[in-house]
Amino acid sequence: MIDSTPQSTIQIYNTMSRSKEPFTPIEPGIVRMYVCGVTPYDSAHIGHGMSAITFDVIRRWLEYRGYVVRHAQNFTDVDDKIIARAEREGIDPLDLVDRLIAEWLEENDSLGVQRATVYPRVTQEIGPIITTVQGLIDRGYAYEASGEVYYRVRAFADYGKLSRRTIDDLLSGARIDIDERKEDPLDFALWKASKPGEPSWESPWGRGRPGWHIECSAMAATYLDGELDIHGGGADLIFPHHENEVAQSEAYLGHEPFARYWVHNGMLQLRGEKMSKSLGNVVSIKRILDRGLGAAFRLLVLQTHYRSPLTYTEEGLVGAERGLERLRAAASAAVMPPPTGADTNQRTESELRNLAMSTRFRFESAMDDDFDTPKAVAALFDLGRAINREAAAGVDVKVVADAAFTLSTLSAILGLSLDPPSGSADGSAEPFIDLLVRVREDLRAAKHWQLADMIRDGLKERGIALEDGPTGATWKSIATA
Secondary structure, eight states, X not given: OOOSSOOSOOEEEETTTTEEEEOOOSBTTEEEEEEOOOOOSSOOBHHHHHHHHHHHHHHHXXXXXXXXXXXXXXXXXXXXXXXXXXXXXXXXXXXXXXXXXXXXXXXXHHTTOOOOSBOOBGGGOHHHHHHHHHHHHHTTSEEEEXXXXXXXXXXXXXXXXXXXXXXXXXHHHSOOOOOTTOSSTTOEEEEEEOOTTSOOBOOTTOSEEEOTTHHHHHHHHHHSOSOEEEEEEEGGGIIIIIHHHHHHHHHHHSSSOSEEEEEEEOOEEETTEEOOXXXXXXXXXXXXXXXXXXHHHHHHHHTSOTTSOEEEOHHHHHHHHHHHHHHHHHHTGGGSOOOTTOOOOHHHHHHHHHHHHHHHHHHHHHHHBTOOHHHHHHHHHHHHHHHHHHHHXXXXXXXXXXXXXXXXXXXXXXXXXXXXXXXXXXXOSHHHHHHHHHHHHHHHXXXXXXXXXXXXHHHHHTTEEEEEETTEEEEEEGGGO
């Protein structure tokens, strides 16, 4: 049952304080969440998918706890990489981003990611961006130079507080863009003068386009009233992007904090390296979805804490698919009649009821503790194993059904559907048989011989014969053999 009123038990790790803090929103019952979106210059990779799943789960949990979440996620639809690719393809840059944004949204749907409340795009928010830039100039935090506008980093006394960097650190260790138009090498662009052939807009400083960082400050002010409960994104955005957002927004708004909680997901790694398009070591979301493994990838993401790096391997993805199949088998166990002659046991029935109740407590406690999905998923697997075991042993179908309902309900909170794969929508029993065969193999591996034999005998009674071989069990219909 979904809570009807928001709870205050949630703890969130705040990058700004480097500690977990009790979650208290600005407005009771409402969460304003802004998450930095993609720059659509190429098809999205699974690193983008991991981040999308992370913040989808955070949103789902907040909604489960009774909050109304206003979720904004931007598209940076004007960028040097977009312009360069559009030029290579000989198309208009906006035609390119329209195609890739549509692709991204469809892929998110397939990964079980809910649509954001609003998806602002830079090219459609030029007015608010110009207003924000002008406001920073009026307050003395920015200046115009040769048709460009720069932010005065030294004018913001707390610059570096999010990334824990000082001005001296930046001068000695960071890569600095040398530009004679700047008052200081550390200053960054809010507005860029137009170049031939690039998209541009009229502004008080001449034709041009926004710098990268200013867009999020302007969009947050427009769609989420300027002050945020949660600002999310990948850990690679802490500096300079989010650091610059803090400086821009707090200087423009005249108060702090711009965001109460800064939430950053770890990076996805492939063969020990950060996955990125610039490195060329990417696995596209499309590749995962074309194999029918979108749900398995979601489970793989959930099995690692969102703040930790996720190492992607083919073995890990296949393992997640097998785990998902076991959960599906447990969720459907109640529809499979118990084997003939199986003895019910009131003690085990009571234990299964108690386990279902304790699983909900473990699950909720884990999710309240900084969205600890690995612990929440572990609780689901413990319940799933018990359901499969007790269903095979002949526990009362009502008890099994109640436990399976708990399993399915909690899984759905994480965006994991335990319904049979779409290929079984015609009512075919084959997916269920395959799942039972895999559960039997797990039982045999654990030396639960009696329970494994019950599954074998139960299938045989229903016209399904199992044959054990060196590579595992196979099955066939006795009636057509």
